[in-house]
Amino acid sequence: MTAGLEHYLTVSALLFGLGLYAVLTRRNAVALLMGVELILNAASLNFVAFARFVDGGVDGHIVAIFVIVLAAAEAAVALAIVLAMFRNFGTVNVDSVNRLKR
């Protein structure tokens, strides 16, 4: 079967599911971030696939580029938060960071 739109979308859906699972289960904040990256990639892949098979222009590519840019910004800030967290709490386990609860 020739690889068409549905194939790419399926791959993207799989990536999304995996990312969601990672986000929901990982305790390590860094690993959680990796899950977020998977989800972002899944979305980008969708955009590019639609650009190729439906729209025909490069608008989807540009959205994907913006996703990459924002992912970079997100990674920088999030990892800074993780480092600050590590410094303050001595751990990167998201479960342990619940000071607000008390």
Add this chain to the structure above:
Amino acid sequence: MSEHAILLSALAVLLLPLLSYAILFFLGKKLPRQGDWLGVALLGASWLLALRIFAHFWAAGDPGLRIEANVRWLDLGVFKADAGLLVDGMSAVMLVVVTTVSLLVHLFSIGYMHGDRRYERFFAFLGFFTFSMLGIVLSNSLLFLYMFWELVGLASYLLIGFWFHKPSAAAANKKAFLTNRVGDFGFFIGILIFFTAYGTFNYFELFAAAHLHPLTGALLTLAGVGLFMGCIGKSAQVPLHIWLPDAMEGPTPVSALIHAATMVAAGVYMVARLLPLFDPGALLVVAYVGAITAFLGATIALVKTDIKKSLAYSTISQLGYMVMAMGVGVAAAGMFHLWTHAFFKALLFLGSGSVIHAVHTQEMPLMGGLRRKMPITFWTFLIATLAISGVPLFSGFYSKDAILAGALAFGMNKAHYVPFLLTLAAAGLTAFYMFRMVFLTFMGQPRDEARHHHAHESPWTMTVPLVTLAVLAVISSGWRGPTDGWFSRFVAPYDMARIVEETPGAPHAGEAFAVPAAVHGEHALPQESHGEAQESHGGTQAAHGGAHDSHDAHVRHTAHITAMVLSILVAGLGIFLAWLTYMRGRIDSSAVLARLPRVHHVLQRMYFFDEFYAATVYRFTLWFSWLCGAFDRLVIDGIVNGMGYLTRVLSWFAGLADRYVVDGLVNGVGAVIQGAGEGFRRVQTGRVQSYLAYACFSVLLLVFVFRAL
């Protein structure tokens, strides 16, 4: 020389002073003699190239010949701007004026600025100023004209405030800058009107476009007046002349450079250059402003005792002549006066600098009898005085005469005699105050022995420029008027038909602004109806009707003879009165002034212009700030405070209600909440991922529910 060589030379003329500036600014302190020789050498090279260009146009003998080159500078789609060079007869003349005076000022400064702490910086600034001024002369578009215009403003700011540790100098350069900004604002509006209407900045494209599709009525006048405002600021015309006398706080060579030949001439040059863009209404404004300026400047110069201040007002007055010449349709005569004036006024300033250098004061009552101590300075100063007074055979006579004749012809044609009468009176006053200056400074008995004793002739670097300028002050006219002498090879009225023909890319006006040329023929060609006054033709040249020609020729001839006779008479009268007053003592000047206390007071306070601005502009600004402050204090603070007070009152009542009503409720609610919280705290795990899972679950649930529906 080929056109290519001309353009390259022009570029070199422009850039050599900039090079001088760059080198001296960064490396000046490290060079031997602080690099003054370098500045002089580069300026000298620039001057030689300017002479070469001048020679080329002399040989060509065609005032309409122009050599232009453009480089696409900005291309933003809708907005395109070219950087271009324009060399023609007029700019060739200006190049020679600017580089000559600048070179001599450089030489003079070697002696005058000797020992100054920022000696090399001074030469750097001179180079920068020269560069900016040459940029004005050589640019071929309004955009670049405006840029260099502002650069000149900046350079003059730096030079006037060169001794910035003197508070008066710091105030003067600020004043010059701000006053110029007022004029430049109008200038900018004028430029924008033309750009909006025609979509180009290039002079000749604009001329052609404005010729073929003139702007309708008032808009054209408005744009012309806008452009003229730039001239009012830079060329120190009434009412924005107030900066120029204060600018005398700068070193004297700066006064010679800025206030004789270059910066103040920029406004005149600009009007002459852009003359086809002015309509008769705007030109009438120009004529009146110029005439009033000429008269006011001359009257104030009468009572000033500070030699440089007096010269400053003299400059204002002479600039008024030039500007009026533009307005009355003898632009060539105005440019000619600019040319001759540049030399004799630079000479006067440098001569006064030489005197100041010798006696260390600027007050003429403290001088006197310097003739024997400083012979070279005296004789050169006298020559310049004769030239500016309009004595025949000296250069100033020929140019001033042409302007007066033009003004008279303008008056006869249009029944506007005021400009002529004002400038004629100013001519007599000029002769009087200039000879007053000579007599007070050089003749008679020394009034301050100590200063007189220490006075000495200046070193050769200062006297050589004086002598050179003195020679030029005599010969620069060529003993002919502007249109029958050599000057007609360089400057003549624009030939609109030729410009239209030679400017293929002339854009067309937008529909909104333009009307067919036929309808507005009279407006489009400002000078056509009343004809070119006198033998010199200013402004837009168009095909004449034959009937006009013979009439005009007659008017011109009459005007020429009348004006010449009158101006010689008036100048002679002025000199004679000055002689009676200050040499023979037949007329006691203080007695005359005592008889006319009001007039004296008005003149002494320079027609209260500064007071006027202090009373209006400054006071308005202060009043407005005070108003804003008061508003802030009373209204805003009042509202804030009132709100605060209101809140306090309300809270007192609220407190009562609180204590008795709410507390009871709160305690009850608190109990309920506590119970609920006990239940819900199990949901609130504090784990991010649990929350996420809830969120995901809810979303999925919603989606499934809606799909099912």
Add this chain to the structure above:
Amino acid sequence: MGGDLVFYGFALLTVLSGFFVVASRNIVHAAFSLLFTLFGVAGLYAQLGADFLAVTQTIVYIGGILVLVVFAVMMTRIPRADAPRRGLDRAVPAAILALLAFALIYMVIVGTRWPQRATGAPEATVAEIGTSLMTRFVFPFEYASLVLLAALVGAAILIRERAPQDDPADADDPAGNGEVRS
């Protein structure tokens, strides 16, 4: 077809390594798996004719973001700690949720008639992307740069060394020689 083979290869690479990212207990292994996932996605981009995007993905994601992640891993790893106490209490609901999400999306994919167009040979997109970024998308483009700047500043502030809390004056004395002042 050759192209399909390449597609299936990349798709497999992406999904499998993505699985390892999720499943791997060792965070370093997870990070390296992520490398392959991202690379696989880049390959898929290339298959889709998005040449510029593929390169960008490789350079920015793999070269930039992933390196950042690995750094974070190295700096925050506590030796022998992070005991992987992975109770099923969390994994089972999460797995169900993830599966449900996938199922939902898959149903949409299969159940929709996509308005597809005929696809020709992919063309180079760099010029068009550049033009678009400078014209239609110039505002988002500038906005993105603003966001990046803000992120940069924010990150820098977040991980700045804090001065000791007991003496607030030390905050403006980074050299730490506060005792010189009396």
